[in-house]
Amino acid sequence: MREPSHFPSPWSPRSSFSTLSTLTLLLLFCGYAHSQCKILRCNAEYVSSTLNLRSGGSSGGNRGGGIRGPGANSGGLCRALRSYALCTRRTARTCRGDLTFHSAVQGIEDLMIQHNCSRQGPTAPPPPQGAAPPGAGPALSSGPPAPDPCDYEGRFSRLHGRPPGFLHCAAFGDPHVRSFHHHFHTCRVQGSWPLLDNDFLFVQATSYPVATGANATATGKLTIIFKNMQECIDQKVYQAEVNNLPAAFEDGSVNGGDRPGGSSLTIRAEAPGSHVEIRAAYIGTTIIIRQAAGQLSFSIRAAEEVARAFSAEQDLQLCVEGCPPSQRLSRLERQRRGALTFDAARQLCKEGLPVEDAYFHSCVFDVLTSGDPNFTLAAQAALEDARAFLPDLEKLHLFPRDAGVLLRFIPLLTPVLTGILVFWCTI
Numbered sequence: 001m002r003e004p005s006h007f008p009s010p011w012s013p014r015s016s017f018s019t020l021s022t023l024t025l026l027l028l029f030c031g032y033a034h035s036q037c038k039i040l041r042c043n044a045e046y047v048s049s050t051l052n053l054r055s056g057g058s059s060g061g062n063r064g065g066g067i068r069g070p071g072a073n074s075g076g077l078c079r080a081l082r083s084y085a086l087c088t089r090r091t092a093r094t095c096r097g098d099l100t101f102h103s104a105v106q107g108i109e110d111l112m113i114q115h116n117c118s119r120q121g122p123t124a125p126p127p128p129q130g131a132a133p134p135g136a137g138p139a140l141s142s143g144p145p146a147p148d149p150c151d152y153e154g155r156f157s158r159l160h161g162r163p164p165g166f167l168h169c170a171a172f173g174d175p176h177v178r179s180f181h182h183h184f185h186t187c188r189v190q191g192s193w194p195l196l197d198n199d200f201l202f203v204q205a206t207s208y209p210v211a212t213g214a215n216a217t218a219t220g221k222l223t224i225i226f227k228n229m230q231e232c233i234d235q236k237v238y239q240a241e242v243n244n245l246p247a248a249f250e251d252g253s254v255n256g257g258d259r260p261g262g263s264s265l266t267i268r269a270e271a272p273g274s275h276v277e278i279r280a281a282y283i284g285t286t287i288i289i290r291q292a293a294g295q296l297s298f299s300i301r302a303a304e305e306v307a308r309a310f311s312a313e314q315d316l317q318l319c320v321e322g323c324p325p326s327q328r329l330s331r332l333e334r335q336r337r338g339a340l341t342f343d344a345a346r347q348l349c350k351e352g353l354p355v356e357d358a359y360f361h362s363c364v365f366d367v368l369t370s371g372d373p374n375f376t377l378a379a380q381a382a383l384e385d386a387r388a389f390l391p392d393l394e395k396l397h398l399f400p401r402d403a404g405v406l407l408r409f410i411p412l413l414t415p416v417l418t419g420i421l422v423f424w425c426t427i
Contacts, residue, residue, distance in 0.1 A: 037095040039104055040231065042087035049080040049124040076124070078117035083124040084108055150232040150261030152284035152303060164284055165304040168389040169319035171195055171205055172290075172297035172382040174329075174369060175219050176362040179322040180307055184358040184398045186330070186365060187323035190217050195298060195319045198310035200227055200283050205298065205318075210370050218295035218370075224278070224287065232261030232282040245273055245291050256282070286389070290381050293374035299385035340371060348373050352380040357397035359383045 085108050088101065095101035112119070148154055156164040167180040177185050177195075189207050196203040202225040207217035221241045228235040233256030236249045247269035248254050256265030264282040269275065278287040284303035289296060300319070310317070316324075340348075342364070349363035353376075363379035366372075383396075390396055 037101060038091040039088065039095050039101045042084060042091065043100075043104065045087060046080055046084040049083060050077065077115055078112070079122050079124040081108055081112050081115075081117055082119070082121060085112075085119075086123060148261075148264075150264035150282040152282055152306075156284070156303070156305075166284070166301050166389070166391070167304055167307045168299075168301050168386060169195065170297070170299040170382050170385060171219060171318065172299075172378045173295070173362050173366045173375065174210060174217060175205070175207060175295075175297075176358070176365075176379075176382075177318050177322055178358075178382075178386070178398070180302075180319055181322075182395060182398060183322040185323040185328050186362065187318070187327050188217055188329055189318070189323060189327050194317055196300070196302075196307075197314045197317050198306065198308075200229070200306050200309060201225065201285070201302075202227070203287075203298065203300075203319075205296075210295075219298070220296065222289060222296050222298055226256070226265060226280060229261075229282060231259070233257055233259060233265045234262075236265060238267065238278065240276070240289050240291075240296060242291060242294055242296060245269075245276055245289065245296075247272065247276055288385050290378075292377040292381060293370070293372050295375075295378065297378050297382060299382060299389065301389035340367060340373070342368065348376050349379070352376055353383065355397055357399055359386075359397075 084104070088095075088105055088108065091101070111117075153164060168178070169180050170176075170178045173186075175187055175189065177183075177187055179185075189205075190209065192204050192206045194202065194204050202223075204223045205219045206221035206223075208220045210218050222239070224238040226233060226236040226238075236251070236253070236256060238246075238249050240246065247267060249267065254267050256262040261282055265278075265280050267276065267278045270277050274291050276289045278289075280286070283306045285306055286301045288299040290299075291297075307319075310320075315321070322328075345364045345367040348367055349360055353360040353363055359379045359382060363376050366375035366378065386396055387393070
């Protein structure tokens with residue numbers, strides 16, 4: 001519950017308008033209404049009825065039923081708040097579980113107390129029929145432009161005065177999973193496992209053994225569901241399989257549908273048949289799907305709020321916790337297949353991955369396990385995606401604890417070992 005002290009002093013010259021602007025922005029940016037909940041209509045009607053207050057006009061002075069408050073527009077504001085409260089009561093039954101609805105109810109209560117508005121009295125006249133919603137037409141040109149409700153980064157920046165934080169997850173190779181929290185696991189996870197399962201996205205990867213009798217698996221199918229959001233998009237499903245990487249959703253569309261914010265979800269082929277990118281601006285998320293060496297890889301940059309929007313029942317997500325302990329493989333468990341030796345695999349991976357980090361060791365693991373030199377491409381692409389998605393480059397390279405530890409320290413130990421050898425020979 002918001003404390004009244006968080007608002008400006010009710011006797012401040014600009015309190016009415018600053019408070020009104022704050023509430024307006026909160027209501028425009030706030031969460032996402034249930035398909036049957038009409039709170040968005042209430043929000044739009046309230047904003048329309050208060051536009052003249054923000055632009056300096058009057059809405060009847062102090063004829064608000066005995067209202068005492070700061071400024072000549074208190075009466076108009078009280079009438080608008082009473083209308084707003086009436087609208088929320090009418091839609092309460094279908095909005096019980098909606099966060100936007102509860103935020104609006106609490107905001108109305110706070111403002112009515114602050115402006116000493118009585119609960120009984122005249123209400124604001126209804127907006128004219130066919131009036132455009134806030135931010136949608138020239139009728140609102142007299143006020144500040146409303147932010148696009150389907151532009152997550154713009155909404156967040158206006159609300160918080162800073163850009164949102166982002167998290168990165170990837171699954172590639174046999175597969176190797178880099179979680180949102182920078183855990184790096186090599187997994188067997190044969191069959192279908194959820195990479196993400198939250199209020200906005202569901203991503204499932206289906207993996208198969210890379211060879212008969214091998215513990216390691218590779219992703220052969222990806223299913224991504226962008227869940228319905230009333231203001232912005234229809235539900236969209238994307239499916240990719242090895243040798244079938246479409247640049248369209250399952251229904252043949254390339255955007256979020258016919259809703260006003262449909263263009264906030266787009267899909268396009270960066271390299272036909274091998275690289276598809278999906279941008280979901282309405283939730284501040286970008287997804288890359290690639291195919292290389294007969295397997296698929298997945299990479300995502302998601303807004304923190306989106307990545308964390310899940311309940312306790314949605315606890316199995318490889319991008320959140322990494323692979324379950326029972327499904328983790330040590331990179332030391334690799335099985336050599338084909339004619340490639342360990343040194344040959346290292347040399348192949350070194351060409352594209354000079355830093356001996358988790359991506360390098362994953363590359364060596366994949367090449368030895370599959371016997372396919374083309375598996376170097378998956379690790380290289382995953383590193384490039386991480387470099388593009390991680391603003392903090394210090395977190396780019398991860399060094400696994402179960403592989404390559406000795407190899408990383410050999411260059412540091414070489415001068416010491418050489419000195420010891422020279423000393424021993426001298427003696």
